[in-house]
Amino acid sequence: MSGLVAITRAISSRLADCELTHLQRAPIDLARARAQHDAYERALEALGCRVERLTAGPDMPDSVFVEDTAVVVDELAVITRPGAASRRIETAAVRDALARYRPLAEIAAPGTIDGGDVLVAGRTVYVGMTSRSNQEGIGQLARLLAPFGYVTRGVPVRGCLHLKSAVTVLSDRALLVNPSAIPAGLFGAFDLVEVDPAEPAAANILRVGTRHLYSTAFPRTLERLARHGIVPLTVDGSELAKAEGATTCGSLIVAEVGR
């Protein structure tokens, strides 16, 4: 069997206690967040994924942001060691879920990596050097992926939580970027589509096969994408945005490959 699996995770009853780095805490409507996450999962299904939702306990406020717990490439899944200590409990269930699809490796202490910092673009793996991903973690990731031909490069990130808040993949040739948050020149081998300057958080788009999932929050950048022939499916992620989550954060997309 081949296809795409989207691993997602339930929203913890304690989402209100989530980690926050750049945002002030604002009340989150849990029922609305859950309804929006359900709609996100239905959109993933519409894009051709089989959704596998993991459960979450009250001891893991940020569990819904499952992207941060692993880095999945065709050859391997690397279970991360999230930079926020409160999130390290999240990795066990993700490890079990991914074991069915990939050989596993792990980032070990004192290394830290958040999956939101890891942009796999062809055989280049860009990793944000942020409060969540340290040099030791980046070095470990580079050593784990090098045998498969991946070259890993650290990227400084300004003013946002993760690298993928500032740059994500549109296609094998093109990236969506916020050039004020990263040195865009590092990505010179790619065609760059820039976010509208009025929408600095708009660089996070989820590529699913040849299609895309995006937030309804960025109409100006959506127009720019349309000019490049990209018409994503859109979902309202406004409640999880208050927890500093963006579109890619809510899933791990795993292409089923023969093993």
Ligand code: CIR
């Ligand atoms: C955190 O600070 O860890 C969560 N509140 C938000 C994580 C968002 N994840 C992502 O961008 N990949």
